[in-house]
Amino acid sequence: MEIQQVEGSVVCTQRIPGLHHVNLRVLRDARGKRVVATDPVGARPGNWVFVVSGSAARYAMGDARILTDLTVGGIIDHWEPDT
Template sequence: MKICQVEKTLVSTNRIKEMGHRPLLVVKEKGGSRSIAVDAVGCVTGDWVICVGSSAAREAAGSKDFPSDLTIVGIIDHWSED
């Protein structure tokens, strides 16, 4: 799983119906590029989170049919970037 920090929420009015209303967040891996993750735990900006990818991201987002390849599955209690 990737270690990412939450930057902000993302608004996408025009999206496929399978995405429903799950919140989408912009996250950033240290030294990496920005990605979009489905929030399954309830994060706020600045949180360091655990992002699961691959096929595991679908079920973690709520169901096997959910179109996600990156889902936030946990908030890290303490993280010091170094």
């Protein structure tokens, strides 16, 4: 499960029904690329988190009808990123 840092949220007025009323976070991955993830744990900008991908990402939202492929799995209490 990848380790990424939360940057903020993203607004998408036009989206698929499977993602209505779902918070969309922007995370930056280890290679500096930004991605979008759903977030059932309430991470805040600056938090280091690990993310769950694939079919597990949908179950991680507590409802497999939420059509995500990347979900925040947990907030890491203390993390020293590689410099």
